[in-house]
Amino acid sequence: MNVWLTDGRSEQFGDPSGNLKEFNFEDGEHFTSLSLFPNQEGKRLGAIKFKTSHSREFYAAMINFTLQPEVPVDVASGICMGIKGRSGLDIDRLGFIFINTVKSAQLINVVYPTISKVIPKVAVGEIKSMFYQNNTSETQEFTIETSKKITQISSWSVKGKTESTFSLEVSAGIPLLVREESRYELNIGVEGTYASETSEEKTELSTCPVKVPAGKTVDVRIALGRATVDLPFTGIIKITCYNGSVLECKTSGIYKGVAYSDEKIVVNESNKMLGAA
Structure with a gap:
């Protein structure tokens, strides 16, 4: 039996023989049940059977051998973290290492x-644009309001x-x-606590005072x-189990x-008056 872990490690138990049976776990898939069968003498692994969270099953057994219950x-x-065993030509012992029942899981650091x-x-999308014309002899003040x-x-x-195995x-x-002067960049905001998938809808409201000098036209665009x-990240998964282990x-x-x-x-200011020739 060959076993490959997600971190790249692999291990072989026993020597290859007979027909090949293979099972590849999908992302987020985990065990829901597992049974091991001793051979007739009770000294070797005779068969393995398991079911998964994706409603799939696997069964492999020694050929032409009677099995114990x-x-x-x-x-x-x-969630399987590894496998232990002892073998020569056959598999003498086999054990699976599982995480205990999970109470909470966090992605930190x-x-x-x-x-x-x-x-x-x-x-860049335009939210609002306004023209202000001042044909008086004094500066005028306006307020432009936006909602997005x-x-x-x-x-x-x-x-x-x-994150699909349990609530993360x-x-x-x-x-x-x-926005930094003439270019944009990405910065990291203040740390908070979120679900692994989060969506927040909000309405951005703002007001902007506009001064229009005498005899001027001001064009305001917001x-x-x-x-x-799309960014790669690294971090630590912290899993707390109901038995208190972390x-x-x-x-x-x-x-x-x-x-x-x-x-x-x-804001663009000009001498041109709206409607002027």
Whole structure:
């Protein structure tokens, strides 16, 4: 039996013989039941059978050998961390290492290693534009008000889709879109606590005072930048079990989100009066 783990390690138990049976776990898939069968003498592994959270089954057994009754294995959370065994030509012993039933899971110590090198592709959309004309001999003051509904989206997808195995709480800063003079860049916001997939809809309200000198026309344009963010991240998965045990392991994944910049206000002043020839 050959076993491959998600971290790249592998192990072989016994020598290959007979027909090959293979099972590849999908992202987020875990055990829901597992049984091992001793051979007739009770000295070797005779068969293995399991079911998964994706409603799939696997069964492999020694050919032309009588088996003893199956021995159910407590799979706890269903998340297998490794396998132990002893073998020569045959498999003499085999055991699975599972995480106990999970009480909570957190993604912590999140770092975006490439964020400083990313040049975001920003789509700038105009929210509002106004023309103000002052044909008097004194400066006039106006206030322009804007309202824009936006939806900020964030998701952290962990390698192996851990977030689909159980509810994952994320403690991290969200990448924000920031306008610096003539360019945009990504900065990390204040750390907060989020679900692994989060969406926040809000309405951005703002007011902008406008001064129009005597005999002048002022053109005011207000725009908002929007960027799709796709960043690799590293972090630590902290799993707390109902028996009080805590497991921490390094992980990595991809952050995806939609970020918005602050409003950009452009004011152009001219001598041309509206309606003038």
